[in-house]
Amino acid sequence: MPLRETEAVVLRTYRLGEADKIASLFTRQLGRLRAVARGALRPKSRYGGTLEPLSYVRLWIFERENRDLLHLNSVEIIESFFDMQRDYRVQLAAQYLAEVGERLLPEREINERVFRLLLAVLRALKHSNEVNCPLLYFDYWMVRLSGFLPDFEACAGCGKALGEDGGYYTGGSEGLFCHDCRPSGATRVAAATLSMVQTACRQPLDKWLQEKPPVGTREARLFLEELIESHTEKKLISKKMMEEEV
Secondary structure, X not given: OOEEEEEEEEEEEEEEOOOEEEEEEEEOOXXXXXXXXXXXXXXXXXXXXXXXXXXXXXXXEEOOOOOOEEEEEEEEEEEOOOHHHHOHXXXXXXXXXXXXXXXXXXXXXXXXXXXXXXXXXXXXXXXXXXXXXXXXXXXXXXXXHHOOOOOOOEOOOOOOEOHHHOEEEOOOOOOOEOOOOOOOOOEEEOHHHHHHHHHHOOOOHHHHOOOOOOOOHHHHHHHHHHHHHHHHOOXXXXXXXXXXXX
């Protein structure tokens, strides 16, 4: 039962019995996993506030062979993102990051690029007043790194160039359609918006946030969120909540 040390972002916590918690964690060295924190709900717990959702922590964990649930030995906080969630829009955005992380990241698969992405987006939400740009950046790179980023220039139906009209999508879409192939009730994404996404998201997020938020940020974000929901094959609770607020 080796004791392992790793950095992690706390995605969620769940009550286990009267005194314990299960923490859903995305760790830097071990990937996404779940671990039991014994006594975490007791008033004088040694964990204190270290297991608040989306805290960036360093932890020591016991890994048992052939067991899904690991056991936390101790946790220390590196960076807290708790105070920023007093803003309801930021709170919803943070919940979305956690939910997508749990749905998209394979268990026990190490992904350094996604770990750094998650931290960069959390810090952007913490230090800027902008929500849509960090969310769009997160969505774009999660889709791209997960391997299902569609072609922004060709129709998923006929293969022809989308052109100046842009593309169309509906719920369940895995790509963009041209005007002729668009499904009934489809939503349009402008060509300029698609071009903006590819240009903006290929630079560091902190650099992009120094610029004025471009037109079409929310439009592009909603399209990518639809792709993520289609890929997970399950409705995202936080996505629905953000539709009216973010």
